Amino acid sequence: MRVAVVTDADGGGLLRALAEDGTPTGPVERVGDLPVAVAERERAARPRWVWAATADLYPRLLAAGARVDRCHDLALTEGILLAAEGRWGEPRSFPAAWARLEGRPVPDDAVRAAVRAGQPALFDHDLLALPDPAELLAGVVAVHGEQQRRLGGLGLLVAAESAGALAAVEMAAAGLPWRPEVHDAVLTELLGPRPRGGAAPLVLQELAGKIEAAFGGQPLNPDSPAQVLRAFAAAGTPLPSTRSHVLREVDHPAVPLLLAYKELSRLHAAYGWTWLDVWVAGGRFRPEYVPGGVVSGRWATRGGGALQIPHALRRAVVADPGWVLVVADASQLEPRVLAALSGDDGLARAAAGGDLYAALAADAFGGDRARAKTALLAAMYGGDVGQLMIVLRRRFPAAVGYVEAAARTGEAGGLVRSRLGRTCPPPSAGWLAATGPAAGPDPDPDAGARARRIARDRGRFTRNFVVQASAADWALVLLAAVRRRLAAGPAGPQLVFFQHDEVMVHCPKADAERVAEVVAEAAEESRRLVFGDTAVRFPLAAAVVDRYADAK
DNA sequence: GGCCATAGCGCG
DNA sequence: AAAGCGCGCTATGGCC
Numbered sequence: 001m002r003v004a005v006v007t008d009a010d011g012g013g014l015l016r017a018l019a020e021d022g023t024p025t026g027p028v029e030r031v032g033d034l035p036v037a038v039a040e041r042e043r044a045a046r047p048r049w050v051w052a053a054t055a056d057l058y059p060r061l062l063a064a065g066a067r068v069d070r071c072h073d074l075a076l077t078e079g080i081l082l083a084a085e086g087r088w089g090e091p092r093s094f095p096a097a098w099a100r101l102e103g104r105p106v107p108d109d110a111v112r113a114a115v116r117a118g119q120p121a122l123f124d125h126d127l128l129a130l131p132d133p134a135e136l137l138a139g140v141v142a143v144h145g146e147q148q149r150r151l152g153g154l155g156l157l158v159a160a161e162s163a164g165a166l167a168a169v170e171m172a173a174a175g176l177p178w179r180p181e182v183h184d185a186v187l188t189e190l191l192g193p194r195p196r197g198g199a200a201p202l203v204l205q206e207l208a209g210k211i212e213a214a215f216g217g218q219p220l221n222p223d224s225p226a227q228v229l230r231a232f233a234a235a236g237t238p239l240p241s242t243r244s245h246v247l248r249e250v251d252h253p254a255v256p257l258l259l260a261y262k263e264l265s266r267l268h269a270a271y272g273w274t275w276l277d278v279w280v281a282g283g284r285f286r287p288e289y290v291p292g293g294v295v296s297g298r299w300a301t302r303g304g305g306a307l308q309i310p311h312a313l314r315r316a317v318v319a320d321p322g323w324v325l326v327v328a329d330a331s332q333l334e335p336r337v338l339a340a341l342s343g344d345d346g347l348a349r350a351a352a353g354g355d356l357y358a359a360l361a362a363d364a365f366g367g368d369r370a371r372a373k374t375a376l377l378a379a380m381y382g383g384d385v386g387q388l389m390i391v392l393r394r395r396f397p398a399a400v401g402y403v404e405a406a407a408r409t410g411e412a413g414g415l416v417r418s419r420l421g422r423t424c425p426p427p428s429a430g431w432l433a434a435t436g437p438a439a440g441p442d443p444d445p446d447a448g449a450r451a452r453r454i455a456r457d458r459g460r461f462t463r464n465f466v467v468q469a470s471a472a473d474w475a476l477v478l479l480a481a482v483r484r485r486l487a488a489g490p491a492g493p494q495l496v497f498f499q500h501d502e503v504m505v506h507c508p509k510a511d512a513e514r515v516a517e518v519v520a521e522a523a524e525e526s527r528r529l530v531f532g533d534t535a536v537r538f539p540l541a542a543a544v545v546d547r548y549a550d551a552k
Numbered sequence: 553g554g555c556c557a558t559a560g561c562g563c564g
Numbered sequence: 565a566a567a568g569c570g571c572g573c574t575a576t577g578g579c580c
Contacts, residue, residue, distance in 0.1 A: 374566060
């Protein structure tokens with residue numbers, strides 16, 4: 001059973017029961033207190049809630065105590081369907097989908113994004129000149145019905161995407177346990193005491209001084225790549241860039257100082273005291289997750305950099321007293337995904353046990369694990385590793401064939417899809433123009449080489465897309481399965497973090513063992529739902545720790 | 553003063 | 565020995 005829902009302007013809303021195909025099965029119900037009505041219906045019937053956008057509606061419901069089990073997010077679903085239909089650039093919001101359905105002018109997604117980001121006081125209805133709640137509900141019902149007709153084989157992906165959106169809101173509400181005093185201690189240990197005003201920390205100032213001295217005392221801002229390049233050139237060592245791996249090859253007294261400076265300066269700029277002030281409150285870090293924010297289906301975040309938390313700061317992620325963190329991350333996820341996707345028997349055998357690269361090395365690379373890993377990564381990401389690829393192709397023809405077919409499709413301008421059907425963007429107009437037949441009487445002599453280069457670039461993208469996006473499918477279904485198995489409520493285990501191939505649950509110490517089992521069961525369920533009958537295993541390393549830093 | 557591209561690093 | 569995919573975020577520096 002499904003229930004379509006919209007809010008009105010003063011805390012109430014409208015509901016209407018739907019069949020699976022979207023046909024209304026009951027009257028429109030007007031309720032005065034939407035969270036109360038949703039919570040009540042959830043207890044009684046556990047329906048799949050159909051609404052415009054989880055990110056807009058669910059935070060208010062959740063804050064008022066109305067946690068729900070399942071939903072159908074019209075905006076996220078529209079994005080998946082449009083991509084699958086090759087209609088990448090079209091706006092995907094509910095108002096846009098509704099307008100398309102009715103042949104009205106289609107509002108741009110940017111308008112809604114601006115509303116959400118900057119002006120919470122404005123109701124979307126007002127800005128977009130949307131009609132009253134009754135008409136909105138009719139629109140929700142109509143768009144949902146149309147999406148169910150377009151759904152095809154994308155049902156599992158749509159359900160998982162919607163469940164992920166619920167989890168994102170719940171994780172933002174729960175927050176990641178974060179100890180500001182530990183964070184401050186880490187910063188102080190590495191950078192010196194917190195400076196007053198806008199001054200640079202002592203350690204950075206001292207390093208900058210030593211770097212200047214190493215170049216003969218000329219003034220130099222180590223944060224400026226251009227100035228650093230000029231300094232090296234003046235010292236007789238012209239460099240192509242100031243990247244760390246370039247600097248490491250250079251024999252100059254400034255190099256170790258610069259490397260140390262870059263690392264600490266980045267920590268200070270991106271995750272320093274300012275970040276702590278802005279993002280941590282009440283012992284919790286609350287990022288804003290953006291489900292489906294990456295073309296491959298991975299999540300993104302808006303502010304806070306939650307998906308790039310430096311390892312040095314994971315000491316500050318500490319469970320509450322009496323609680324622990326269950327940190328579970330998938331081992332070698334992408335090569336296992338390739339094995340399952342391609343059905344390659346040899347690679348599946350290597351992926352049936354613990355260390356895939358070690359098994360691969362024993363099987364085909366004379367026991368050299370590093371070479372095996374290099375070869376497989378190159379297959380998935382598109383590197384040129386010559387001899388190794390020949391070995392890989394001979395021993396694992398189906399796996400190599402799978403990614404090479406994806407690369408050829410991409411080079412030809414075609415679309416590729418993840419296991420569950422998430423579809424890559426089509427080539428841009430510029431790409432088509434640059435790779436199309438040379439036009440004009442006097443074609444650019446470099447155009448051919450350029451066309452081949454950008455075609456190969458897209459081949460690398462689609463080669464990787466099939467693997468990365470299918471790994472994201474698996475991780476998303478895992479997240480949904482973990483979420484469904486955990487008891488709801490602030491007293492029990494809570495999902496608090498999700499990062500590409502890793503989930504974290506914050507739970508009372510006594511629940512840790514059960515949570516670890518839940519996560520393992522969820523991984524197995526995801527394997528079955530996403531890949532069906534495969535010998536490939538997707539082991540999750542689950543660690544029960546007090547501090548995130550102790551998980552690996 | 554704001555806008556934008558670029559360089560570079562963090563994470564997976 | 566080997567090289568490549570996806571992001572977010574910050575500082576610099578040129579431009580208006």
